Amino acid sequence: MSDLGDMSQHLQDKISSLRRLVDLSAAELPQNKMKKLGKELFLLEGLLEEFEKCVDEQKEQLKHLKKLELLFSKNVEDLQHLKDNMPAHMPRKKEPSNEPVMVQNGTSEVQNAPPLNTKIPKKRHIREMDFITMPEFEGIPPYMKGRASYDQLNAVVQSINTAVAAKYKILHQSAKSLNNHSRKLHQRFKEQETKDTKGHFFLVEEDIREFTQMKVDKRFQGILNMLRHCQRLKELRGGGLTRYMLL
Template structure:
């Protein structure tokens, strides 16, 4: 039973008691009974004051609960909006292949086997472009975007990432483990490398068409311009080949 209900019940009991006493007042009451009646009336008066205070506290609680309800409703709307507008492509956290050695003594403790493992992990690592964020997309001039949507731009970005991953999986493999087709691709990749792309990850249009199954048409060229604008890649020309280098 709540505080308010308890006070109400107590007042009801007191009033019932007074009612019985008043019903008996038709008969002349002894002096001690009259004093008892006065005490009961005074007690009821105090209870009424307590009741008013209790009602005031309950009103404050109700006011506080309404504020909480309004805040909860606002938070719920915000969460619903976030859920309905969650981007299809979220930026990925950059990979950290190895942590820097904090001291010379720690550097001295690194064994050759551990160094070899680090080399292998670096060799197997393939860089990818991070997804375009919504603010970045909105910063692209409208004439450059045309009718390309946010999701379409990130889908094209992922296609290029697929081409990069496929290419460098072949590049990182020992030539002797490759089949004839992959060896020809490996040779082509090496021939396309120039001094400016040393230790860089890049693809050419042929890679995008072959590995990502994407048509590199005028529309896709516009998407490449948008990716350059967002500093995801740059062009490197040479030998009649356009290389799209990841930044």
């Protein structure tokens, strides 16, 4: 019997039956009854051995389940710790939307859904800078890091990605579909391109000011040095501009 409860009940029934036989044995049972009593005792001994074996197996299973419970509890604690300490710069899957791109003068550009029977243009990929990992941050020379923290460094990475996305979303649209301000931006972006930037994504300081709230100051320049050290971007100078090209 595989079920421990069923086996226990079966044993109880056998023991009750044997007790009745023993009580009756005082009345000088016939030889055939005595043989039956011996047979029942033999069967009971086998059942007891099987019962003990089943109990041992149940103990081993219980021990194994307790180990699994401790392991699962540890995993739950680790997952809760990760959830409570999720970095603010952790990239998340972006849902497609038709939200407008806000530019500095408060105007917006919305790319409406194309009408029926109109060929849908192929969506162009916009490059994003990878966030700095902790080993990379720890490998930056102390004189270069100064007082900048790991979170501050990746906050700049996030702002750069925001500016790149806004800039190239405008660039990927037809100039005729843009309003006056965005059309001027589109023209400026085109004029700033060179043969060295062809096929690459880049920004200038003016783009950071246009699309983010970040201050382009000495601290920002220091963080750009760290990003160059981590091979996230490189500088291209020419025509009175410094271009920050994503690698």
